[in-house]
Amino acid sequence: MKILLDNSILSGAELAESVITEKLVPWGDIQQKIDIHGFRKKVHKDTNKQKEIDAICTIGRLIKEGKATVYSYNELDFEASRRSVTIKEFNPLADCELKRCASPIERSKFRQTINFFEYMAKGGKNDKKYNSENVSTFNQIPFITWLIGLQEESINKFIEKKEILGLSDFEIESLNNIEWFKYICSRFDTAENYPDAFHLWAAERNNINVFLTLEKKLPNTVKSIKNSKNSKFSIKTKVCKPIEFLNSIGIIELDEPPIAEGEFYTYMEAHK
Secondary structure, three states, rough: OOOEEOOHHHOOOOEEEEEEEEEEEOOOEEEEEEEEEEEEEOOOHHHHHHHHHHHHHHHHHHOOOOOOOOEEOOHHHHHHHOOOOOOOOOOOOOOOOOOOOOOOOOHOOOOOOOHEEEHHHOOOOOHHHOOOHOOOOOOHHHHHHHHOOHHHHHHHHHOHHHHHHHOOOHHHHHOOOHHHHHHHHOOOOOOHHHHHHHHHHHHHHHEEEEEEEEOOHHHHHHHHHHHOOOOOOOOOOEEEEEHHHHOOOOOOOOOOOOOOOOOOHHHHHHHO
């Protein structure tokens, strides 16, 4: 079973957050307050989302048992770089090997900059509002928007210059398959969801069985496409949340998370 992990899964797997609590300890004839650094479980207001996050623990076990192989690729890595520092304690995916798969089209073949933050930026509405200095055609969404606007004549020219651009046979096949990707993007109301469509394209191109996510939009869009009788494009990759995936392979009873709600864990307890 090959699984592409969305960044929502990787961030959701960070079950713990760092906290400081005070503890009274005897110091001669007095009680001295000291700060103890440790962890507690993140708790989400959305109980359904919390259940999906807890289900990642079962997925982590399947990976460690060799029953599933998980993947990432460059565009997901750029998204991951926008996150804060990863907490590995109590993370069910922390010790899982994350294999690499190819991007349908490497952005660097068409967009090159020495400013890493331009590559890291999504280039969506939040960047335009709060981080405008790094918004450019090098960003993720502007690149994808340019890509889906390519016409056959331009695509053929790129293929003719494949040696100069350094295009692989895999990328050339993607360019010849770009109408599939354009169709997926056309099913979204906003360009904000284009990166999700690109991730699905990566999964399809790499023959990955499942694209696992905690988001709602892409799974719902894929279901809508599959239910449409008029669509000439098929989607082989299953796009779903953790519980739906686990249920689909016959797993109903889920593993308990390694960290309990409301409890405080010291660094020593976290590394037992």
